[in-house]
């Protein structure tokens with residue numbers, strides 16, 4: 001067998017793994033070697049059910065042959081096309097399809113390779129837009145506590161995850177954070193958007209009063225905070241943010257890196273809320289996770305404001321070598337075909353209620369402090385161990401994988417279930433039963 005296909009690597013020391021407890025991993029690795037449908041095959045030959053669509057990206061299930069075939073075809077025909085000053089047809093076709101899927105009015109898209117890049121691109125577009133319109137003093141951004149916007153300096157700065165920010169100094173200046181909308185006291189075990197918390201959006205008015213609207217470029221939020229525990233927005237909260245930002249000429253950027261492509265039953269969560277932000281960042285599900293790819297959708301107004309200057313010069317000095325890479329655009333086109341042909345967004349919508357019911361059954365465990373299902377995503381908080389925050393969560397992750405054939409994302413002491421949109425009801429109950437087994441085994 002080729003060296004790179006061996007199930008057990010000879011040495012684990014050289015690869016520095018991202019967002020991973022590296023030393024513990026090396027002592028007891030969790031290795032997967034193939035995937036099909038809802039399951040991973042582990043290096044020791046077990047079938048492990050994937051409860052979190054990889055990292056919320058494999059929305060159409062693993063091992064989709066249509067996507068693999070599209071990637072293979074283009075890899076032979078056009079391995080790379082220069083991204084700057086030259087194009088290839090599929091990038092334009094894909095832009096047309098994505099803007100058709102997006103909320104009306106978001107009719108241009110800038111391509112990148114990761115959610116982090118899509119968010120940083122969104123922030124740069126916001127700054128450039130204001131500058132072009134003679135409002136270059138609008139440089140402040142407002143994020144939200146427990147927001148996750150990737151790990152570029154822009155997204156990290158508007159993000160509200162203390163551990164991610166801690167080691168990197170002051171980050172971007174001029175950033176404020178809205179309060180997190182989650183408060184267990186008011187909304188525990190709520191299904192979908194909680195009733196409590198809409199008024200937290202009014203804090204934006206206080207920040208506007210403090211800094212002056214004319215200094216604020218944009219508000220950046222996830223419609224549903226995903227990575228930090230699945231925190232659905234209170235009813236009316238996002239609508240209120242839209243209303244306040246519009247009134248003050250502040251751009252509203254939705255980070256839909258997790259929530260797009262069916263996770264909430266719609267192409268974009270914006271549609272679920274009947275809202276049109278000025279900019280949307282997306283990634284993950286756009287290629288079903290098969291090739292790194294992302295994008296930033298913008299309104300016609302923003303685009304028009306930046307299409308100025310001499311004809312021979314780039315209008316916007318930004319881009320990536322791999323923006324609109326042929327392999328990524330091929331994967332995205334094939335993925336969008338699957339979503340359409342199998343009506344997977346509608347399927348997610350149909351499954352939402354039963355998914356919530358199945359997840360809520362974990363309420364029977366005293367160790368479970370809260371359950372927050374919305375769309376096909378659910379955060380389950382467990383009681384932290386007296387040994388410290390995250391200790392029990394890490395134990396859960398390990399027990400689930402090694403003893404219960406369950407892959408699930410765990411952050412601190414929160415387990416996040418976000419299955420592929422192809423999941424059957426039997427697979428949803430299987431995920432729950434395996435999770436319950438792992439929970440029961442915790443010390």
Ligand code: PLP
Nearest residue numbers: 114115116148149150255257258
């Ligand atoms: N934004 C959100 C909402 C995310 O959930 C993530 C990743 O989970 C990102 C941005 C960063 O994406 P990436 O890891 O592709 O850079």
